[in-house]
Amino acid sequence: MTKNFEKIKQETELRKQMFYDPTLDPVFKKIFDNKSTLINFLNAFLRLENDRRITEVEQIRRTVKLKKAGGGDSIGRFDIHARTADGRFVNIEMQRIDHDDFLDRIELYSSLLTINAKITMDSEVSKDQFKEHPYLMPTVYSIWLCNFKVPFCNGYREDLGLFRYSDLGDKRALPIYGKKRYIVIDITRFVPAKGNELEQQWLEIFKNAPNARRIPANVADEIRDVYERLLVKNSTRDFLKKVVGSMTDKREYWAGLATARRRAEAEGFAKGEAKGLAKGLAKGLAKGLAKGEKKSAKMAKFLQKNGVSPKLLAAALALK
Numbered sequence: 001m002t003k004n005f006e007k008i009k010q011e012t013e014l015r016k017q018m019f020y021d022p023t024l025d026p027v028f029k030k031i032f033d034n035k036s037t038l039i040n041f042l043n044a045f046l047r048l049e050n051d052r053r054i055t056e057v058e059q060i061r062r063t064v065k066l067k068k069a070g071g072g073d074s075i076g077r078f079d080i081h082a083r084t085a086d087g088r089f090v091n092i093e094m095q096r097i098d099h100d101d102f103l104d105r106i107e108l109y110s111s112l113l114t115i116n117a118k119i120t121m122d123s124e125v126s127k128d129q130f131k132e133h134p135y136l137m138p139t140v141y142s143i144w145l146c147n148f149k150v151p152f153c154n155g156y157r158e159d160l161g162l163f164r165y166s167d168l169g170d171k172r173a174l175p176i177y178g179k180k181r182y183i184v185i186d187i188t189r190f191v192p193a194k195g196n197e198l199e200q201q202w203l204e205i206f207k208n209a210p211n212a213r214r215i216p217a218n219v220a221d222e223i224r225d226v227y228e229r230l231l232v233k234n235s236t237r238d239f240l241k242k243v244v245g246s247m248t249d250k251r252e253y254w255a256g257l258a259t260a261r262r263r264a265e266a267e268g269f270a271k272g273e274a275k276g277l278a279k280g281l282a283k284g285l286a287k288g289l290a291k292g293e294k295k296s297a298k299m300a301k302f303l304q305k306n307g308v309s310p311k312l313l314a315a316a317l318a319l320k
Contacts (some may be wrong), residue, residue, distance in 0.1 A: 010244045019230040021210040023147045023187075025079070026242045028094045031226060032059075032080050040222040042082075042090060044198035045143055045183060056085035064112045076112060088139040089117035098148045106182065110142040114180065139179045145206060147187050156190040156203070159183055198223070205230075 014020075020027045032038045035057060042054050060083055064076040080092035091113045099105065117138040122130055152158065160182035161175035175181075190203045201223045204216065215227040228234065235243075304310070 007241075007244050010247050011240065014240065014244060014247075015232060017210065017232050018213050019209040019227065020232055020235070020243060022206050022226075022230060023094055023096050023145070024243055025094070025246045026239070027230065028079060030239070031229070032092070034225075034229075035059075037222065037226060038080070038082060040198070040220075041092075041202060042084075042141075044202055045185075046141060046181075047199070054084045054086075054088075057082050057090075064116060066112075076109070078109065078113070081113070083117075083120075087121065088141065089113055089120075090141045090143065092143045092145070094145050094147075096147045098146075098150075102150075103152075106142065106144060106184070110140065110180065110182065113140050113142060114138075137179055139181075141181050141183070143183045143185070145185045145187060147206075149188050150184060150186040153184060153186040153189060156186050157183065158186075 022028055022031060032041070038059070039054050039057050042048070042057065046054075048054060060081050062078045062081050064078070066074045066076055068074050078091050079094055080090070082090045082092075084090070091109055093109065095102075114137070117140055121136075121138045150158075162177040162180065163173055163175055167173035185203070187203065187206050190207055192200055192204060198220060201216075201219050205223065205226060209227070209230055212227075215224055219227075232240070
C-alpha cells in the first residue's frame with residue numbers, strides 16, 4: 001500500500017514538471033532512440049570535425065555475458081552501445097550516483113566494449129586479412145555522464161587515454177595509443193560558458209531540464225527536438241509509469257549511500273588519526289622537554305658539586 005502511494009505521489013509530482021529528468025534511465029535511453037540525435041551527441045562530445053565527423057550510426061545489442069567464477073553467466077548492460085559506419089564503437093553511460101570502484105567500472109565497461117568490438121571486427125574480415133593483421137584493434141570511445149562530483153575531475157570534463165609518464169606536465173602531450181578514449185563528464189561542475197557550442201547546449205539539457213519551464217532560446221534545431229521529446233505532456237501513460245518506476249527503485253540509491261557512508265567514515269578516521277597524532281606529538285614534546293629540562297638541572301647540580309665552574313657549565317649546556 002505504501003509503495004503504491006509513493007508511486008502515485010511521484011506520478012502527481014512528475015506531471016507538474018515541464019520536462020523529464022534526462023538522467024533517469026528510461027528517459028536517457030529514449031533520447032538516443034533517435035539515430036540523428038545520437039549522431040549529433042557523439043559529434044558534439046567527441047569534438048569531431050570535417051571528415052572525422054560521424055554521419056551514420058547503428059545501435060547494437062546492449063547486453064554482454066560474463067562468466068562467473070563459480071559457473072554460470074552474469075549479464076552486463078550498456079546504456080547506449082553503438083557502432084559508426086566507419087567501424088568505431090561507442091558506449092555511453094549515465095551514472096547518477098557514485099559507487100565503490102568507480103574507475104574499475106569504467107575500465108571494465110571499456111574492456112567489454114573493446115572485446116566485443118574486436119570480435120565483431122574479426123568476424124567481418126577474410127581469413128587472409130585476419131592472418132595479416134591478427135592484432136588489429138578497432139577504435140572505441142567510452143563516454144560517462146556523471147550526476148555527482150567525480151573526485152578526479154578538475155573541471156566538468158576529463159579526457160583520458162594512454163600517455164607516457166615522462167609526458168606528465170607537458171600540455172602538448174598526445175596519447176601514444178589513440179584507439180581507446182575515455183571521456184568523463186561531471187555534470188555538477190558544468191557552468192555554461194560564452195558561446196553556443198553544441199556540447200554546452202547538450203550539457204544544459206542534462207543539468208537544467210528537470211527544473212526548466214520552457215525551451216531555451218537560440219538552441220540548435222537538434223537540441224530543440226530533444227527538449228520537445230522530453231516534454232512530460234507529450235509522453236504516454238505507460239512511459240510515465242516506467243519513469244516513476246525508475247524513480248522509486250531504491251537499489252542504486254542504497255548502493256550510493258553505502259559508498260558515501262564508507263568514504264565519510266574513512267575521511268573521518270583519517271582526520272581523527274591526524275588530529276590524534278598532532279595532539280600526541282604536542283603532548284609528547286612537552287613531556288619530553290619537561291623531562292629533559294629536569295634531567296639537565298640534575299646534571300648541572302651534580303657537575304657543580306664536583307668542581308665544574310659555572311662559566312664552563314653554561315658553555316656546555318649551550319652546546320647543541
